[in-house]
Amino acid sequence: MHHRPSVKQPQPCDQGSKEQIIGTENRNRDSDVNSQNLFLPPFRSVSFHFSAFSKKKIPFQWERGFNRQKSPLLSPPVLLAAMAEIPTSDYPTIDPTSFDLIVSGTGLSASLLAAAASVAGKSVLHLDSNPFYGSHFSSLPLPSFLSYISSPSSPPNLYSDVEASSQSLPEPSRSFLVDLVGPRLLYCSDETVDLLLRSGASHHVEFKSVDSSLVYWDGKLCSVPDSRQAIFKDKSLGLTEKSQMMKFFKLVQSHISLTRSGTTTESGEEGGVMIPEEDLEMPFVEFLKKQRLPPKIRALVLYAIAMADYEQDNGDSCKMVVSTREGIETISLYTSSIGRFVNAVGAFIYPMYGHGELPQAFCRCAAVKGALYVLRMPVIDILTDKESNKYIGVRLASGQEIFSSKLVLDPSYQIPASLSPRETVVSSNLSSYVAKGVCITDRSLEPNSANILLVFPPKSLHQEQSTAVRALQISGNVAVCPSGFFIVHLSTPCEDAALGKEYINSAMKALFNSRELPAESVQAQTKEEGESVEAPTQEEGETKPTLLWCCAFVQELREASYDGAVSICPMPDANLDFRNILSTTRKLFQNMYPGEEFIPQNSAADNIDDDADEGSPE
C-alpha cells in the first residue's frame, strides 16, 4: 500500500466486517500461530461464504457477493527498479532464522507447495522479491505488466520478443489487469477446483463462468456444439453431422459412465457400450475417423473440446499425438464440468480479478496454517555447507541468513551450477516457447457473450499452421477491466519465436480491425513469412471489434526440477488449464516430503468454524 517496505501489521485485508471475521476467527483459533504471522497477505477479493458453502453444499456462490466488494483494487506492484534502492536497514528482520522450508517466489506452484507443507505441519518461510503476489502467475495492471515482461533485469530470457502497439495505453490503464498465465481457465470439475475447495482457498476466490465457446472455421466464428442442446441449436452443422456428433458423444458418455461405475465386464448387456481397449490406445484422430466423423467435427472435437495443441492429422510427423484415452479423459472432464455448479453455464470458469488470485488464495491458506510471509525480499545468495557442498540456507537482501532443510525457488532464479537440480519433472511441454498476445477492445467478439473461449484449429489461419491458437476474451464482469472493455489473451506453443508470433498476429487480424497491428508497428522485426492471411473483406470488417491496444511476446517454457533439498518451480505452461502445473507440483511435493499427503481432504475443516457437519466426507 505504501512504499514504506516494512513489516506489515497483522492487517485484516481491509475494513469490511466480513473479512474481519476471518481475521478474528484466525486469531482466536490459532492465536499463537497468528501472533507471529505478521505477514498476512493483503487479499483484494476476499468474500465470505462459509455458511452457504458448508451447509448447503453448494460449493461456490458465483454471482452473489461480488457487488459487496468494497475495496478499490489495490495495486501492489510498484516499479521493480525501486527495489534496488531500498536500504538494507529498512528490511524487516525475520525471526526465527530456521525453517523446515523456504519458498522464494509466490507463483501458483510455489504457493501450493507452501500451503501443502504448512498443512503437513512444516514451518514455512515464504518470500517474494516482488511487492506483489503471484510471480509469473500474477495478474498485473497493464503498465506494470508491460514493464514486467519487458524489463531486462527481471528474469533473464523468460520473456522475449515483446512488441506492443504504439497506441497509447487505454485509460485508466491501471484498471486493466493482465494475466501472465493467460489465456487460461479452470474446468469446473478440474482438480484445481477440488484443491481450492479442499484447502479452503475457495473462500478467497470467486469465479464467473465462460459464456460461450467458439471455433474459427472457414474464416468464420462458429459456436462449439458441446452439449445436446448446443448441437440442437447449432445452425452451421448439417443434420447428419448433428446426428454423428451426438452419437459420438453418447458413445463417449456411455464409456465414461461405465468406466466410472467400474462395470467393465458386463458392458454390452446394460445397453451401454465401452470403447474397446485397442481403440483407446490408437491416436484419437484415428478413432474419430473410425467413427466416421467428418473433418469439421473431427477438428471441433480435437481442438475445441479435447484441447489438442498440435496438428493431429499429419500422421507420424505430429509432435504430440493425443491418444483416444487422453481425448476421452478430457471430454469426460469437459462434460462432467458442465452443470457441476448451479450458477455456472458452461464447462469453464474464470476467477474474478484474474488468475493472480489463485496463488494468493493458497498463500492465505498457508498463512492460516502458520507460514510466514515476507514480500519485497529477494534471496540474493544460496548458502551451502562448505564440506558437503550441500544446501543449508539462503542469504536475503536484508543480509540476514536463514536456514532450512528444503528450498523451493522461482524458475527465474539463477542458481549456481553446483546446486542446479538434475532431475526434471517432465510435463507435456514439447515446445520450448509459447507465443502470447494480449489485446484490448471495446466490443465483444460475439454479441450477448462477455467471456468467450475461442480456438483456431491448426491450418485455420495458415496452411503451415501446425499448432492450435487459443484465445480467451474476458470482460468487465470478471473485474479485470472497466466495464465496456474486453481483454483478449491469445497463445500458441512454438519452437520458433517468430513463427509463433506470426500465428498470434494472424489470429489478431482475423478477429479484429486495426489501423495498426504490431506486425507493421515500430518494432516490427518479424516479417510475415509464408502465406499471409487473406485480407478481411469489407463486410467482415464491419462486424469485427476494433483493436484499442495490443501486444505480443514470447515466454520460455521451463520445466520444474528438483534435486534433494532444492526444487525449482515450473513456468506457466502452454495449456488451457492448470492440471499439468498441479501434477508437477504434486511430484515436487512428494519428492520433498515423501509420505506426506498433498493437501489432504480435511485440511480446510479446522479453519472453518461452522464446517462441523461437513467434516465427514460423503
Added chain:
Amino acid sequence: MHGRPRKATKQEDPAAAAAKSARLRELQSQLLHFHHNRIYTKEAVSVSSKLLEINPEIYTGWNYRKLAFQHNLKEVSDTDTDTDTETIKSAIEDELRMVEVALRRNPKSYGAWYHRKWILGQKLVPANFDHEFRLLDMLLKADARNFHGWNYRRFIARLKDVSEEEELKYTMDMINTNFSNYSAWHNRSMLLSKLLRKKAKGFHEEESILSDEFELVRQALFTDPSDQSGWFYHLWLLDQTSTPHKPHLVSSWPSDKLNIEISAQFKEKCERFPIIFCFNQQVDGVNLATVTINSKLVSSEHITWKPLSANNSRKSKIWVGFLENFNKYCDNSEGLSVEISVHCCESIVHLKFVMKLSHMDHQGENGDGFEELFLWDCPKSQEINPYLVSYDPWRLRVESVEEDTKWHLDTLSAEIALFKEMSECDEDSKFVKLTLARLLGAHNSIKSGGSAYFEEILKLYDDLIKLDAPHYRYYRDERSLVLLDQMTSSKDSLVEYCSRCENSSFSCINPQLCINFSGLNLTRIGFVERLLWVQILDLSHNNLTSILGLEALQLLVCLNLSHNQIMSFTALEPIKSLQSLKVLDLSFNEIGSHPVDTTRYLCSSPLSHTCNVTETMEELARENIKIGDFWEAILLFESLQLAQLDMQGNPVTNERFRVLVGKVIPCLKWLDGKPVR
C-alpha cells in the same frame, strides 16, 4: 417417467408418521364437521388450510373452501358496499396463497391447480398477471415438463388475452433450453393449429409454416433420435401434411354408374336395399336435407340415415340408409334408376346406379336357401375379373385425390429421403423405422395408385415387431392395415384374393364372389370402404381379436371368422348390425377362455329394458340355463337371423350352450355342421 427416475419418498420415522396421520385424521373430521354444518367462519376455514397444507390431495377441502369463499363473499355484498373490493381482494389473495402453499408440497396437485383456476376464472377483481407468470416461470424452471404448469399457462394466457404468437415464442424458448419437452412441443402444435386456422398475420401460408416446423423438428430428431418428444411433434406435422382438413366421401355402395343385377330370390327375400356412405373422417348431419334422391319411384323420404358406430355416437365415418320396398319397383325391363346427391362440406357428390332383375337362373330357387350346408372351400375360377369390374370401388377415390397438391407430395418425399438416409446410419432405431413406415404410408395414401411402397412398409413393420417386442401388438395392427391396403388397392391385387362361390344357393346379388383373406396374420380390419359390396368374406386363420369395421359391410351374407383369437361375444358387437348375415363361422376362437371380459360393460345389461327378449328368457329358464351366464351371446344371436352357425372349438361351447343357441335362433338350420332338428 420419460427416463427420469422418480425420487423415492423419504422414509419417515414411524413415530412422526403416526403423529402426522393422527393430526390428519383429526383435521379431516373437523373439516367434515364444518362442511356438513355449513360453518364458514375464519377458524373453520383455517382448519381446511392446515389440512390442505399437509395433504393438498383432499378434494373435499378444496370444495369446502369454494363454498366458504362464495358464502363469505355473499355476506360481504349483502351488508356493506363500500369495503367491497378490498375485502374481495384480500379473500382472493388468501385463496391464491393457499394454493401456492399446496403447490409447494405437490406441484402436480390437481385439486390445487383447479382451485386457482376457479378463483381467477370468477374474474371478481383484475388478476395480477405478473405474479402469475412469475409463479409459472418458477414452476417450469423446477420442472419444465410439468403439464399442470403448461395447462395453467394456457389458462392464464387466455385470461390475459396473450397473443398466440407470443406464446408460440415462449414454446420456442423452452425448446431451445431443452428440446426434450413434450409439453412445449405439444403447446406449440396447439398454438400453431389455432394460428393457422385463424389465418393470423404471418400465418397465411400454411405450407411454408409447416415446412419451417419440419426443419425445426428435424434438428431435434437428428440430434437425438432416441428422444421421443420430437417424434411426437413430427407425427403431428405428418398428420397436418397427409390428412385432408375437410371431410369428404370416400366410397359408397352402390358405387357410381353401377348396374346391379338382382336375383329374383334376393328380390323376394329382401325388402330393404342398403345404401352405404363412407367418409374419410367422422361426420354428422347425413339426413334428408343433405342427401337428395332422385328417382322415378323412390324419393328421399323413404330413407332414414343411420350412423354405424360402435359407441352409439352421432358422428360416424359410415352411414347407412335403406331403400324400403325396393323390390316393388325393379321389375320392369329398364330397372330402377336412382340418382343420389350428397352435400358434404361445400361440395356435392353425385351418384347414379341402376337396379335390374337378373335373368340368370339359380339352382335352389325354391325354398329360402341354406337347405344345404354352406362350405367355405370355394374353388378359384378364371372369370372373376369381369365381375369385379362392375364393383369398381376405386372410381370415387381417384376423383377425391385432386385436392392434394404438389407441396404435400414434395414434403413427404423429402422427409422419406431424409429418414432413409438416417436409417442407413442408425439401423436399429425404432423411431426412424416407424416414422419412415408412416411417411411411406402417407405418401401411398396421397399418391393415387402409388403402390410402390407396400413391400417396404411391410418389411419395416416386420423389423419393428422383432426390434421392439413390447409394442408388437401395435406394429401387428399397423401391418394388418398396410396389408389390407395393399390387397384392396387395385382390381389386379384384389383378384388374387377372389374366388367364385359355386355351391351357394342363397339369395345374392350377382355375382357370388368370395373374398378370401385367410391366413394372413391379420389382427385388425381396415379399408372396409373398398369392400362395401362384399357378400362372402373369409377371414379365417388370422389373429383377429377385434372385428371393428365389419359393421360397414351391410351386404355380408357369409362370414368366416374361424381360427382367430376372438375372446368374447362382446368383441362381435359389429356383427349385430349385419342384418343380411346368414352364415357365421366362429369355430376355434377363444370365446369364453377369459373369465373376465373387459368389454362386457359396453353391453346392455339384462336388467335394462332396452331389449325385449322375455319370451326367450322364460324358455331358457325352463331348460335350466342361467341367462346371466350367456347374456352377451343371447343379445348377439337375438339380433341376427342366422341359418348356419359354427361354434366348436371355443371354451364356451358345450351342450347347454347348443341348446341355448337353438332357442335363441329359431331359424337356425345348421349348427356346427349338423342340421338342427
